[in-house]
Amino acid sequence: MRRVLRGCGMIALFSSLVFPAALYAQSDTFAALDQFDSTGGRLDLRLRAVQRRVIIDKQPIDTLVYETCKINWARRNATINSPALPSKCSTNLYGGPRLKLEQGDVLRIQLVNDLPKLHYDKSETLPAALDIDEPTNIHTHGLVVRPYAPHDRVSTDPANGAFGDYPFVTVMPKGGCGPGGGHIHHLATADTRCRVVDYEIRVPGRPGESSVEQGQHPSGIFWLHPHFHGLAKEQVSGGMTAMVNIGRLRDYACMSPRADGTCDTSVPLPPMRHMLLKDIQLVSLASGSHPAVALFDQDAGFCSKTAAQANAGSYCRGGEADAGRWYFTINGAVHPTWSIDGGRAEVWRIQNASANVTYDLRLDGAGWDGQSDAGGMPFQILSLDGVGLGLVNNGANPGQSHFSPRGLQRRAILMPGSRMEIVVAHRPRAECPADGTEPTLDNCSTAPAPTDTPIALVNHEYETGPGADVWPRLELARMTIRQSPTPAMTSLALATNQRTPAGQTVALSHAAAGQSHINSSTQSLCRSGNVRPLAPGERRRIYFGIAVDEHVDGKPDKAQDPADPNWKPESFVLGTSIIDAEGVERDPANENPLPDGPLLQTMNMSDAKADLCIPFGARERWELVNVSPEVHNFHIHQNRFTVALNPDKTPALRTQDQRDAVNLPQVVVNVGEDRQVLHDTIIVPRGAGECKTTVGPGGQFAKLDDGTMAGDNRYRLNPGAACRGNKAADDKSGSIDVRIDFNRPEQVGRYVFHCHILEHEDLGMMASIRVLSRDQIEGP
């Protein structure tokens, strides 16, 4: 596969430097994210995408970051090249900024693309070293806000040329804007801009109001990252991310709930610590005046499995002759350590900002072994993927127990793009039940630290599938609780206002949607004749597949030598179909039956058609079906969904390996309650080993036509394949069913859903969706 390097003068890539034998990199002190608060309902920022020299573990590295500054919006174009005032700009460039918003705020971002040319290593797939102009754009992950391009909203504000949360824009750097400059054919999108583009993102609701039932925006943790198709992985790997916080922790968590369910706000919440988890692979360390060289086309096998297991520190050695390092950082700091006073707890707000890595997070200490399979010290999860879990309110006994018995977990899997908020307190093993009994907030209590007690945040090894990626085992950070005679803080109760609406339908006209004008290039395939709500009993099926073309010697192998002229890359493909009430699978475009199997394809952003056309107000059930033996991470923009339940209230999923679904039964679904957590990303459990990725006779797929890596690769899933996604008992596919409503005004428009493992997304595991208001379907 192509290889993208940064910081290359032509120094020797694989130097023979000898590393110190120390297990750990020297621990850093905890680095806070640079915080930018909205004021008066606005936050006006300039995000300059640049390459800057940053320091990671004393290594100077040239990497990609956002230089973030507060600006005077009216003078944004006049000041675009002015030196930024340090007092208004971010300083922890690699760690990233944190944007703090309220419901009702308007976030305005002037995105400036000052990225250098992208350098492809000539040793790999391309015939010669190639420098190309690098486009970018942004996406606000998890925000339910409007997805418009300026031409989509002319009727409401003709003077406004800003984009909403819209991934179909190409922002070229200055050098790529000339005639013929920077044209990347297969990545072209409908909207191409030169160097500067404005975004205006309005968060629904009013300050302090975060009720999903009321159509307000949930409070919680979200994030911002580049979403340019084909380059998202490279740019996120470099470090181009920001945390976005909306509302306050108090909107869904309370230290002291009263019997009537209200919160005594005089009791303070514990201190909060924000953590952006980022990783970077150095193929060569700094030497003399040369900075370290980072590999942004991340290699999951960078560290050998045994080397990774042997290393408990927050980097592992890898690359050619183990001459490189793969650092796992928190806000840019390597293995940060800090201490808190005894009797205290902290809330950790953790964001997986890695392009590809899946974290299996546990706590180590106080008699618990976070590196064991049994899991570590129990912690309380307050929110997952930006929405409070709502575990509070034992209505039968108000005032006695405010905590769900399912309030504690000993591990949490965060796939790329996922966030969670946890309460970390000292819970000695002796205070909690023996192994095999689920720890709860009632039976696993906190206790004062007897001495200075360390609690480590560790990452357990996680394998995405047999022969697929294995993410290394590492210790990420360490907190010491100082000895104190004061009793330990217990836990937080959660407010109940962020759960699934019980079921409401909102009528919507184009006026409410704010979009009477549809870009003609995308309208043609979504019109009255083919946009209808699903009938009762119907559901959509979304396929996630990996197709590997046959090698000339008949051995499909993802690790083939790219120098081999017969080398073909993997294709990450996604397909959709409709399953009717009789169980017949139909083509979503024309509703014809699909006896030859569904079509799966890589996304081609230059094709402006929408893969799915859905009427506003639709309430759908989607089967997410994994016909590959590797997990994926489903993410949909501008929307949230719940996990569908079986009649016995268990999650509707099939999996070959229960650890794929570790979050699901215990955390994601509050089994036994009527209401469920809303998600923007969810794991799609892997298929069995029989779900081969092969193309050709006897394989999973039949190829329809030749294409390029990012082009129009199309495959049919063979009817005789072992993995077909059907519910037959012998089916080997992995799957999880979700329920998605398209009933908020912010969901009208064109956007995408995809796998959030960015390597998979960039290589095509993505599709576009268009949600139309009634007026748009019926026409003028």
Ligand SMILES: [Cu+2]
């Ligand atoms: Cu994937």
